[in-house]
Every structure is written in structure tokens, then in C-alpha cells.
Amino acid sequence: MRDTLVHRGPDDAGLLETPGLVLGSRRLAVRDPGPEGRQPMRTGDGRHALAYNGELYNDDELRADLEREGHPIEHGADTGVLLASLRAWGVDAIERLRGMYALAWADFGARTLTLARDPLGIKPLYWWTGSTRSGATLVFGSEPIAVLAHPDISARPDPIGVSNYLTTIRTVVEERTLFEGVRAVRPGETLGFALDAEPTASKARTRSFAFVAADVAADVASDPS
Numbered sequence: 001m002r003d004t005l006v007h008r009g010p011d012d013a014g015l016l017e018t019p020g021l022v023l024g025s026r027r028l029a030v031r032d033p034g035p036e037g038r039q040p041m042r043t044g045d046g047r048h049a050l051a052y053n054g055e056l057y058n059d060d061e062l063r064a065d066l067e068r069e070g071h072p073i074e075h076g077a078d079t080g081v082l083l084a085s086l087r088a089w090g091v092d093a094i095e096r097l098r099g100m101y102a103l104a105w106a107d108f109g110a111r112t113l114t115l116a117r118d119p120l121g122i123k124p125l126y127w128w129t130g131s132t133r134s135g136a137t138l139v140f141g142s143e144p145i146a147v148l149a150h151p152d153i154s155a156r157p158d159p160i161g162v163s164n165y166l167t168t169i170r171t172v173v174e175e176r177t178l179f180e181g182v183r184a185v186r187p188g189e190t191l192g193f194a195l196d197a198e199p200t201a202s203k204a205r206t207r208s209f210a211f212v213a214a215d216v217a218a219d220v221a222s223d224p225s
Contacts, residue, residue, distance in 0.1 A: 002026060025051045050104070085097075086105050129201075
């Protein structure tokens with residue numbers, strides 16, 4: 001599954017295997033090409049892990065907030081800042097992000113997994129839930145091809161998704177895709193899953209572009225320079 005996405009991340013590959021969760025990552029090393037930027041990234045205490053695709057534009061601001069509040073930043077570049085932010089502020093950290101991103105964050109202490117996508121939907125993220133040989137399973141990836149590479153998932157057309165494509169030339173409408181059961185995390189959406197229970201999305205949040213635009217306007221008004 002991971003290596004179907006080599007075209008998205010040709011520079012490196014990582015894999016984290018834990019009871020109840022496997023995270024894979026392909027890496028395009030731009031901002032932090034050194035080994036400190038490898039993913040999946042995990043905190044030193046092992047409690048939090050992150051697979052992240054994107055770029056934060058306010059990582060300096062987040063870094064300053066973390067340092068002011070006494071939260072350690074263990075890794076470099078914006079990936080390390082994002083992981084430290086999630087550890088410090090939990091899912092509320094996502095409200096602070098400015099940038100383009102799709103992320104999967106595991107909190108092994110709380111036994112939860114969070115999927116989130118930026119409000120403009122620049123970075124893609126897809127998910128599927130169903131029964132596999134391992135039991136009830138959540139599968140996710142940056143493209144449907146990665147999800148469909150799972151040996152227990154069959155590529156079947158979604159008639160509504162195909163109709164949407166034929167009439168609008170859009171491969172995704174809301175969360176529907178061309179493939180049965182493969183759903184898109186919608187722009188600005190945050191989905192929560194329990195690692196030790198049937199993978200049903202819960203605590204869904206949506207952060208709209210209008211919300212971000214208002215936030216940016218407030219920032220500009222407070223600092224017109």
C-alpha cells in the first residue's frame with residue numbers, strides 16, 4: 001500500500017507497526033531533508049505518532065507558542081512542530097494550523113487515531129472501513145490506489161460516484177469517490193477513531209474556508225504591516 005505512492009514520496013519510506021495500527025509513509029524531503037524529518041514520526045515517550053503530508057506556513061508561530069508554554073519540540077522542521085503541537089494541545093491543535101496538510105495522528109495513550117485535512121482540501125486523504133481477515137478495519141491513504149492495494153479490499157465502482165464523474169468530471173463529490181466504500185476526508189474535516197473498537201468515525205469536526213478567511217482577516221487587522 002505504502003509503495004503505490006512512491007510517485008508522491010520518492011525520497012524515503014518509513015513504517016511503524018504497533019498492536020492495532022500500522023502507519024506507512026512515503027517522503028518527499030523538501031524542508032527537512034535530513035534523517036530527523038523521517039516519518040512516521042514518534043515522540044520520545046512513544047505515546048504519539050504522526051504521518052503527515054504537507055507544509056505549515058505558521059510553524060514559527062506555533063514553535064514560539066510551544067516554547068512559551070514549556071512544551072518540548074523533539075524533532076526538526078514543521079513535522080516536529082506539528083507533532084509537538086498535537087501532543088501539547090490535542091485535537092484542538094488542528095484549529096491553529098495554517099497551511100496545506102493531510103495527517104494521521106495516533107495517541108497511543110488515549111488509543112485514538114485522528115485523520116485531518118486542510119480547509120482548502122489541497123492535500124488529499126481517503127479512507128475505508130469494513131471487515132477484513134484481521135476483523136473490523138480502517139484503511140486510509142493519500143490516494144484511492146493505496147487503499148485499494150489492501151489485499152482484502154476489492155475495487156468496485158460506486159454508481160453515484162461514477163455518475164458524478166460523468167456529469168461533472170469530478171472524481172470526488174463531498175466524500176463520494178469512484179470506488180465503493182472509499183471515502184474522501186472532506187476539506188477542513190477532522191475524523192476521530194478508537195483504536196480498540198470497531199472503526200466508526202466519531203467526533204467529526206469541519207473547519208471551513210470561510211472560517212480560515214475570517215481568521216486571516218482578523219490577523220491582518222491586528223497587524224496591517
